[in-house]
Amino acid sequence: MSTEALQFDFDSIRVATNNFSEANTLGRGGFGAVYKGRRWNKEDIAVKRLSKDSAQGDIEFKNEVILVAKLQHRNLVRLLGFCLERNERLLVYEFVSNASLDHFIFDPVKRTDLNWETRYKIIVGIGRGLLYLHEDSRLRIIDRDLKANNILLDAELNPKIADFGMARLFNIDQTQAETSRVVGTYGYMAPEYVMRGHFSVKSDVYSFGVLVLEIISGHKNSSFRHEGKLEDLLGYEGISSNLIDPMLRTGSRPEIMRCIHIGLLCVQQSIADRPTMAQVIQMLTSNSVDLPISSQPAFFMYNHGIGSSSDMSLGFESNSGIIGSDQSKSNSAHKSILENSTTR
Template sequence: MLPLSSALQGGWLADPCLYGTGNFSANSTYHTNLNSLLSSFTDISNYDHGFYNVSNGKIPNQVSGIAMCRGDVKPDVCLRCINDAANELRDICLTKEAGQYYDNCMLRYSDNSILGVRDTKGFFRWGEGAVAKDLNAFSDAQTILLESLRNKAEKGGSFKKFATGMRMATPSDAIYALVQCTPDLSQLQCGSCLSQAFERIPRCCEGRRGGKIFGPSCTVRFDDFLFYNASVADVPSSSPSPPPPPPPPGPPRLSSPPSNKSSSPTTTVIIVISTVGFILLISICICIIFRVTKSEKKFHEAEAVDEAEAVDEIESVESLQFDFNTIRDATNKFSDENKLGQGGFGAVYKGRLANGQEIAVKRLSMSSEQGDLEFKNEVQLVARLQHRNLVKLHGFCLEGKERLLIYEFVPNSSLDRFLFDPIRRTQVHWETRYKIIGGIAKGLLYLHEDSRLRIIHRDLKAGNILLDEDMNPKISDFGMARLFVVDQTQDKTNKVVGTYGYMAPEYVLQGQLSVKTDVYSFGVLILEIVSGQKINHNCHEDNATNLTSVAWRNWREGTPLNIMDPNLSEDSTTEILRCIHIGLLCVQENAARRPTISSIVVMLTSDSEILPTPSRPSFCMYSESGMVPASPQGFNLEATQSHQPSNESALASINEVSITELEPR
């Protein structure tokens, strides 16, 4: 069974036993040596540049192992990934050779020597994303970028052979790529391995915006969004060593001593050596003081940078700023014909730039009391986020009282326009709904675990899930999102904002905010997608009108499929049942019992993952002690109505509520 933490590593990327050769018997000497070797990987506690090799036993029962982390992952993620891989390889294959491949790391073992050997048995490959519109331009840019990265990675040192980079295929389409070899390979071996990987791209990924080619000795990945940590240095060319100390100053030029017959050569030598030694000692002390001062300066500078980045600074994204006249022209002077929707913070317009690119422009209302906060929050957050399942911010405009946010135009409107429309709902088959669920989960995983800062969305709902031309979901509306530092798990707020029915009980009642707040909302979304019904925030369980209440009652009675949208095919009931199960796990009243988004990704992608039994969910703001007030004393609660018709504007909130109602954007 996959451990819940393994989703952080990206899940299995290949069958670990696929290229295994030779079998061993359970409890044999080889098996004992293998378990001992895997235990050594699970016991790793110190980060050592992300590459490890171990051998155990004697021929013919010797087993050798190699583990490597992706060059941009952090040490704690690296060690956790290797530990997961080692644990999962125990007893999973009875072959003398196997490998576990994740996005963040790999671990393989063999009964043959594998250190310094380029393995050419085979590559695993996947194509992802839509096909590029300009195939020739995309292919040319991809070739140039990958060859450049290969040349860079193969010159890496004995600790890391790794390179990342970006190249524009067209003025609006970027290609991000990553290549890596196990650092035990020579420069020639690394270059040859990557070249073979490049040759396999046409077989899986020709023209696609994303692709992965994983081999035992090298890895290639590319995509149209920034999927790697760009702040990590690409390649340390060799083992780190302190710079040599500055050469000692030459001996001082002494004037010829006066003629003194009593002065011996020995005395002169002692004087010179003492003088030189004293000067050398002074030089070393100065050097040490300089280095300590420089290190402290760097530390405080880094500390200041971290603090500055956590503070609201639009200056950091100035390169994304648009001229107001440009946007005014693109939207035909913000004409009513171009208006897509109207919300509490202003209107949204469709626009077309001079180069033909379609955009969605959010024009914040000048009378909005929280407009500045909303604007700065969205710019600060969304400009940093690059993921296929998050709406992309192209830029912003801040001129006088005008505050504009310029987003990518997403033609298929929002999810609620499909789910809760009797006619449109029939067009969304289960395969599409399942893809939407998975895409939202991946977007949340990026926000909670993979982005530089942990981000809590706080208003995840069907209206904030946009759908592109291929019905891929994109999470939108980050105006009320909250930033956490990487190790922060929860926070408390006196401003409780969101949408009735989607808000977790501990958040509404106590202001407790955590990643489990978004997980609760995601569980409600899953139940809505499966049933085609909108969540009802009616707190009276007996009325059986609340979706979580209906789902829970049918689950307890053994009839969970009663909530399934009748438009869905019964051929997909296995996946539908699994999604209902996951949805109920997400909406459990006890936040500690809810799964993390990383474990949810595993549940959605692995049929072998055994799901725990869900406990009683929260029915609106129902608790075991009885009903509670909708707005507890001491809290400022503002929320939109989840049952509100889609074609009506939501109530404006003065407390950060994200309420934009859009058609396509």
């Protein structure tokens, strides 16, 4: 489909969203607001209206349009069209009825609806969507902003990766790149990306690992609590059963422990030690695949005042002092968790 075929006129979108009314607002982010709308054919849509002073300029806007228009996968939100008119930049997506994952997994009431079967389905679905971006589409795409509030859930709670405004297109044979403008969300970004501006498929794998641990624990990476004390989820020192959300009263404990193990493999400090998404999917879907032992754990946030929900966009040279590593504590934590994950 050509770019021209995807164009919407501004007036039709304005009517569909009831003039971008507050009642139709689905959410707001760093780049603007998202509105629910209904087209003349009674199809529900979600319209992302970029703010006038947004850090996302025309280049990022066109980047998202070109990338997303070419992507077709059940675990990716489908782009229906766009509008670049009257100094407005709008993206029109399929409407996904159950909002984002963070509204469920971090809510003490709603996450009771997420049993282990559902959480496992969400983990695997996100993994398949990421594998498609990395290897199975005609392009190789690095998401760079994989996080809980960029995962939308449909009526059956199937996950769909959304928001590709920060995504980067790689050549098929390209393995990594670097930038002086680090963008993303604290708590989900790999240490090599934050510290040196290096990103690759393995930095997305790191973000996926954080998501896996958050889905299992029901807590954000930087707001995990154990015995009343605030701890970093990635640096938590304790047995893995304490990482499991107490709301998960059913489900195979060995399977849950295996997923914790896989999550920890994804957040290893060494880029080379992290699995690819193809390996992750194989480990998630086949119990016959042996899991390697995790090596040195990744850096994790020690400044709890920042938190994993804070968006950031700044040069990586100014990040000293934000990221740290407590190696003795983290190594002990990961060793304890991995020993328990192999127990049957």
